[in-house]
Amino acid sequence: MDVDVSVFLSQAFLIERVIAARRQQIADLRDKLDWAGGSTAAQKRGASRRDRISWLVARIADKIAECEHDIARLIDAQDGIKRMIDGLADETQKLILTERYINLKDWQAVADANGYSIRTVYRIRKEAVAALQILALNGSNGA
Secondary structure, three states: OOOOHHHHHHHHHHHHHHHHHHHHHHHHHHHHHHHHOOOHHHHHOOOOOOOHHHHHHHHHHHHHHHHHHHHHHHHHHHHHHHHHHHOOOOHHHHHHHHHHHHOOOOHHHHHHHHOOOHHHHHHHHHHHHHHHHHHHHHHHOOO
């Protein structure tokens, strides 16, 4: 299995945006449920779907469940990124990658917070990605 560590790490920003969007979507859907006089709990108990509002409430409840499932899947992906970073032996590399890909700070903020120049932070990142690439290749070879 070929693993592009840089691509894998860069997913952190997309994951966070999708989670936030899904959470907003759930909040919006719950507002619509309140407006329609339904609730997700009522739907889980098997409330009647005979009228149009019941049908709408059921569809909204289904969409909320789908969004919650997506959020759980994305959180698992975030955990994979955290585990990958935790696999590094070098504490400085762990710190830099955690600040960037877990705490979602921009590179300049990472440099400033840790007393490094931006150039040094980029070098540390490059070394960390190379180390992770080796770990990923060793892991895929069963080593």
